Amino acid sequence: MVTQIRPTSLASEAFDRVVAAITSGEFEPGEKLSEADLARRLNVSRGPVREALQRLEGRLVSRVPHIGVRVIQFGKEELKELFYLREAMEGMAARLAATNGSDRWLKSLEELLEKHRSAIRSGGGRIYRQKSADEDFHFAIANASGCRNIKRLLLGEVYYQLRIHRLRSSSQPGRAEAALQDHREILQQLKNRDPEGAEAAMRRHIQAARESAIAALESAAATRELAEVN
Amino acid sequence: MVTQIRPTSLASEAFDRVVAAITSGEFEPGEKLSEADLARRLNVSRGPVREALQRLEGRLVSRVPHIGVRVIQFGKEELKELFYLREAMEGMAARLAATNGSDRWLKSLEELLEKHRSAIRSGGGRIYRQKSADEDFHFAIANASGCRNIKRLLLGEVYYQLRIHRLRSSSQPGRAEAALQDHREILQQLKNRDPEGAEAAMRRHIQAARESAIAALESAAATRELAEVN
DNA sequence: ACATCCAGAACTGTCAACAGTTGACGGATC
DNA sequence: GATCCGTCAACTGTTGACAGTTCTGGATGT
Known part of the structure; x- marks a missing residue:
């Protein structure tokens, strides 16, 4: 049986990776996530990483203009x-x-x-x-x-x-x-x-x-x- | 009294404009929104427009990979x-x-x-x-x-x-x-x-x-x- | 010792160009 | 006449570079 070709994108891939990293404790609550750093680690450009972080805003990270995103604190x-x-x-x-x-x-x-x-x-x-x-x-x-x-x-x-x-x-x-x-x-x-x-x-x-x-x-x-x- | 300096960005600006356009009926439900077209109209590059549309995903528009975003249908x-x-x-x-x-x-x-x-x-x-x-x-x-x-x-x-x-x-x-x-x-x-x-x-x-x-x-x-x- | 200031580094926001995909049109085939 | 297929324009996904901002650490002055 032929299985469906899943149309994926670097952005979704990056999203999944970041979610996994946060929910598995790889990043501490309150830790700052640098777009550039993540992009280097994932070996993609900043665009997809940016999109992934935007999708996480308000869910797992908070975002401050010109400063960046942090993993949410959970008190x-x-x-x-x-x-x-x-x-x-x-x-x-x-x-x-x-x-x-x-x-x-x-x-x-x-x-x-x-x-x-x-x-x-x-x-x-x-x-x-x-x-x-x-x-x-x-x-x-x-x-x-x-x-x-x-x-x-x-x-x-x-x-x-x-x-x-x-x-x-x-x-x-x-x-x-x-x-x-x-x-x-x-x-x-x-x-x-x-x-x-x-x-x-x-x-x-x-x-x-x-x-x-x-x-x-x-x-x-x-x-x-x-x-x-x- | 001093009023707060609001740090704005082209992306937020684009977001506001698109929300206003959709909620005021300028775009029909189901209508396709082209990043390139919106960018031309707003006189910014596609980056901020893309961010704005991403933020609207699941809220006012639905997004299909490689095809684009449409204003949500509301039945x-x-x-x-x-x-x-x-x-x-x-x-x-x-x-x-x-x-x-x-x-x-x-x-x-x-x-x-x-x-x-x-x-x-x-x-x-x-x-x-x-x-x-x-x-x-x-x-x-x-x-x-x-x-x-x-x-x-x-x-x-x-x-x-x-x-x-x-x-x-x-x-x-x-x-x-x-x-x-x-x-x-x-x-x-x-x-x-x-x-x-x-x-x-x-x-x-x-x-x-x-x-x-x-x-x-x-x-x-x-x-x-x-x-x-x- | 302490606060202030100022470069430089590092980062985010934005842009323009490239690559790959999609959908539509028109010609070729049956 | 209908169907299939190749071509092409338009679009999205991605990239690397530039501009402006924030952060850092050391030098300076009190």
Whole structure:
């Protein structure tokens, strides 16, 4: 079978590389990114790099005229705001998915949760796996909402930023199990075809995730302070 | 008082011009925008124009590699999705504003509504005024939410698209008055410092606006068809 | 010791030219 | 007459160079 020739460009390539570098921690939050330097490293001219950085503006980097771009800082306030936005958008996504999701899709979602369950069982301490699993679940719902707007913003704005945060603070103990339970509850409401209930369940889940994330952030800050004293 | 020196650039200038041109109807939905042509008209090189069009991608234009950008098409589905997104984000904004808005801000919001009331009274048929007035009200709440994420997305994504729609379909009769009544209700909930109530009121308001907008779109389509027959 | 000032380096904003792609037109073929 | 194919103009993607700005470090003066 012939596979499609994907029309790519240096700019998209550069975009992917920079995103990967930031979300994998290669660049620190607050670090300045030089167009010229990036262009040299990627072995392209400044044009495509410039385009890549422009696309990231407001998402992963902030840009100041005549000075350049920096990787965004991600403090407690920013984290809170990110979760407020998530709660709003994903709540609506769940509401819409309760109506628009097909029976076949519901089945596949159930199978996804089953996979997560056994992954947690066997994985034990390896919470990391759950992080991308969590993302899978939420992505599936954004997808099924049928609302391209919401899907685009969740993928292009929210999840990128979330990955930055996850990179630097580990989950609270027991969070994976709690999240799975929340996911089950959401699935149940979706199966009931109850938009109201699905939105409510999703919002409770994200509120809980927010509390957990903030607690994790604060405990990480406390640990760092302790380390500085010693 | 000294006023801030705004560091501007040809790219931002081009961005503003293109936004103005699209939201004022100078370019039709679906029309192709040529970088070279725009650059000639604006008397700059293609670089800044390219940057401006990139910033508009997904917001007011869609971009296809090697082909170019087109002004977005705005049909019934897109309109619905826009209002779902609005409902989610502005509902959350109202919720947050109920907690974060200062008493002084509440007072200024009340005065804003008073101005709108007298504008509608005296304006009579001139509904157009109410359109930007409506935007003022919603902007004020997004602002008071304190959530920079939501504010940025509402200003940069939602309201631009909304303006495109408003340009091409007039309000339903009596919509301005109904909207003002909704706004009053929202203000009351904000004054009560009731996050739950403020969100609910805002969501009802935007749901009503959605119904009205869709009805307006359909009646406009019906009128066009009638015109084609004759 | 400290603040100020001033070159030079490095960087961003902009431009004009080149390379590769797309879509359209017109002639050749069946 | 319809279809296919090659040619060509126009456009987008990319590049390297230039202009103007910001940052840096050392020299200068207090």
